[in-house]
Structures are given as C-alpha cells and as structure tokens.
Amino acid sequence: MRRQVLGFGQPNTPPGSATGAESAAPAADPLYLIWVMPAKEAGTTNSLSPHSPNAERGDVVFEAEGERDWSTVSDDDRLGATRQPAPRAELRADEKLRRVRALTIAGSDSGGGAGIQADLKTFMAFGVYGASVVTAITAQNTVGVRAIHEVPPDVVAAQIDAVLDDIGADAAKTGMLSSAAIIEVVADRLRAHPVAALVVDPVMVAKSGDVLLQPAAVRALIELLLPMATVVTPNAPEATVLSGLEVRDTRSAREAARRIHGLGPAVVIVKGGHLDGDRSEDLVFDGRSFEVLSGRRVDTPHTHGTGCTFSAAIAACLARGMTPLAGAREARAFLQGAIEHAEPLGSGHGPVNHLWRSFHA
Numbered sequence: 001m002r003r004q005v006l007g008f009g010q011p012n013t014p015p016g017s018a019t020g021a022e023s024a025a026p027a028a029d030p031l032y033l034i035w036v037m038p039a040k041e042a043g044t045t046n047s048l049s050p051h052s053p054n055a056e057r058g059d060v061v062f063e064a065e066g067e068r069d070w071s072t073v074s075d076d077d078r079l080g081a082t083r084q085p086a087p088r089a090e091l092r093a094d095e096k097l098r099r100v101r102a103l104t105i106a107g108s109d110s111g112g113g114a115g116i117q118a119d120l121k122t123f124m125a126f127g128v129y130g131a132s133v134v135t136a137i138t139a140q141n142t143v144g145v146r147a148i149h150e151v152p153p154d155v156v157a158a159q160i161d162a163v164l165d166d167i168g169a170d171a172a173k174t175g176m177l178s179s180a181a182i183i184e185v186v187a188d189r190l191r192a193h194p195v196a197a198l199v200v201d202p203v204m205v206a207k208s209g210d211v212l213l214q215p216a217a218v219r220a221l222i223e224l225l226l227p228m229a230t231v232v233t234p235n236a237p238e239a240t241v242l243s244g245l246e247v248r249d250t251r252s253a254r255e256a257a258r259r260i261h262g263l264g265p266a267v268v269i270v271k272g273g274h275l276d277g278d279r280s281e282d283l284v285f286d287g288r289s290f291e292v293l294s295g296r297r298v299d300t301p302h303t304h305g306t307g308c309t310f311s312a313a314i315a316a317c318l319a320r321g322m323t324p325l326a327g328a329r330e331a332r333a334f335l336q337g338a339i340e341h342a343e344p345l346g347s348g349h350g351p352v353n354h355l356w357r358s359f360h361a
Contacts, residue, residue: 106175107136113351114305119312121354126316133159142346157185164193171319173199180220187224197318200229201311227264236274257285267324293332302342302350
C-alpha cells in the first residue's frame with residue numbers, strides 16, 4: 001500500500017459517496033491524517049480517482065493494488081450538524097485546539113502487548129488523544145501473568161474524575177476491571193460524567209489462561225456496565241459466560257448475541273477468534289440484524305492483545321464520530337493488518353503490531 005497525502009484544508013466529499021460518520025474519521029481541526037484501509041478490507045466500496053476534482057485539499061488518499069480510498073475530516077461530521085463549517089478565521093480558540101479524545105479504563109500490562117498499553121497505541125494509530133485509568137497492575141510478559149495488584153476502587157474513581165473533569169472524552173472503553181468493587185465505581189463515575197460512547201470489552205481471561213476477572217464480578221458487569229454500553233465485544237468463552245449458552249459455532253454465537261443484547265448494550269460483537277474455520281468471523285448484532293466481519297485466519301502465535309486492540313479501535317472510531325457498525329468494520333480491518341504484520345517478541349504469545357500502517361503502508 002503506498003500512502004499519498006494530497007494536502008490539508010477544508011475537506012471535500014466525493015459525489016455519490018457516504019457522508020458523515022460512516023465515511024470519515026471526523027475531527028474539529030482539519031489538520032489530521034486519517035489512515036484508510038483498502039476498500040475491499042474495510043468493507044467499503046468508495047473509490048476516488050487521482051484525477052477527480054475532489055482529490056484536493058483536505059483529502060488523504062491511499063493506493064492499494066490499483067484501488068484508491070478516501071477519507072475527509074470536517075467540523076460538521078464531528079458535531080453531527082447540517083450547517084456549513086465556519087471559516088477558519090471565525091473559529092474560537094477552543095474550537096481550533098479541539099482534539100478527539102478517548103479514555104481507556106483497564107489494567108496495565110508490563111509487557112506492553114495488551115491492556116492500557118495496547119489501547120493507547122491503538123488510539124494513537126487512529127489519530128486520537130488517549131487518556132487512561134489504571135484498574136490493576138499486572139506483572140506479565142508474553143508467557144504469562146506473574147502477579148496482579150488491584151488499584152484501590154477510590155483511586156480508580158479519582159482517576160476517572162481527574163480525566164473527565166478536565167480533559168473529557170468523546171468515547172471510553174473498559175478492559176480488565178478485576179473485581180465487583182471496581183466495576184461499581186467505574187459505573188458510578190461514568191454515570192456522573194456521561195460519555196457519548198462506551199465500549200465494554202468484558203475481559204475475563206488472559207491469552208496465557210490467567211484469570212483477570214473474579215467470578216463474583218461477572219454479575220456486576222452484567223447488571224451495571226452492559227446496560228451502559230454502546231458496544232460490547234466478548235469472545236466466544238466470554239459470550240458463553242454472559243449469555244449462559246455455550247458458544248461453539250456461528251449458530252450458537254447468533255443466539256448468544258441475542259441474549260447479550262437483551263442485557264442492555266446497543267450493539268453486540270461476538271468475536272470468532274476462538275471458533276473453528278479457515279476464516280475468523282466476528283458476528284455483529286444491533287438488535288435488528290446481523291453482519292459478519294470476516295478476516296483470513298493467520299497462523300501465528302503473536303496474537304497477544306487482539307481483544308484490547310479491537311475494542312480500542314472501535315472506541316477510537318466512535319470518538320471520531322463513526323457509527324458502531326462503521327467503526328467495527330474499520331477496527332476489524334486494522335486488527336487484521338496488526339496480526340498479519342506481528343513480529344516475534346518474547347518466547348510466548350507476542351503482541352500484534354499496532355504501528356503496522358506506519359511501517360508497512
């Protein structure tokens with residue numbers, strides 16, 4: 001894939017293409033670079049000729065195997081307004097400095113492959129400013145988890161208050177929450193500081209098999225966080241716990257998605273990485289219809305942090321104003337590349353490559 005930046009300024013939207021949240025990664029200040037997957041991977045069909053009159057200032061265009069994809073940035077996409085953006089000279093100082101922000105509430109992975117470290121790398125890859133709330137400190141590497149120290153619930157609450165009182169967040173995601181007490185304070189503080197979009201990654205077990213969520217905390221997760229979630233992203237074992245139905249194939253995944261949706265989240269994504277098949281298929285259910293996000297299964301042990309990366313990518317897309325479905329498609333395409341370009345690190349399950357678009361574009 002060859003990257004070509006055509007310039008900056010007031011963006012244009014190609015005629016006949018999707019507009020607003022589903023087609024762009026919006027921001028208030030148009031001086032952002034947007035990483036765009038090839039259309040066939042990202043689930044879109046839009047293309048832009050290099051000679052198109054719309055291939056002007058404000059468009060960032062990428063070439064891949066003879067195809068071109070586009071993405072634009074505008075104030076109105078972010079705000080959901082129908083008016084034309086005000087001229088740059090008329091923008092207030094705070095509007096000029098406005099940045100897209102996402103918050104991760106999760107555990108720390110000392111090995112850097114998962115947890116808040118993976119989340120922050122993913123936010124950066126999507127051009128989103130990342131803030132973090134540490135719920136637990138883990139001593140872990142690619143082989144396993146050696147120790148876990150929970151952060152006191154009042155300190156977790158103080159971190160959330162500190163970030164949201166000042167910096168704010170356009171979207172938030174949760175990862176490892178460890179205990180019922182931590183889940184309770186997270187839910188309480190998110191009610192006190194409403195965030196437009198919340199992605200819940202119901203982390204229960206590490207890649208190494210180590211338990212990251214106490215059994216008693218599952219009920220708190222179901223009762224307190226799932227009703228607040230814009231998107232919830234369980235893998236098959238987690239979907240089994242949340243739904244009470246063993247998820248072993250596509251048919252059972254569909255029924256589990258229906259049951260989990262009934263617990264309150266707007267969108268359920270049952271990930272297919274643990275299921276059999278030549279392709280990894282994630283099942284998206286919004287309460288009305290299903291969509292399958294399919295990717296080639298990669299034969300690699302370097303998949304540490306896949307769940308964190310996927311949910312963080314969705315949160316970044318929601319922060320930029322995309323719809324949950326559009327965000328899930330883009331996140332799935334990003335994760336596919338991160339797995340395919342993962343490089344050996346450590347002697348166990350190495351991490352995915354969060355910066356693959358920077359070095360393999």
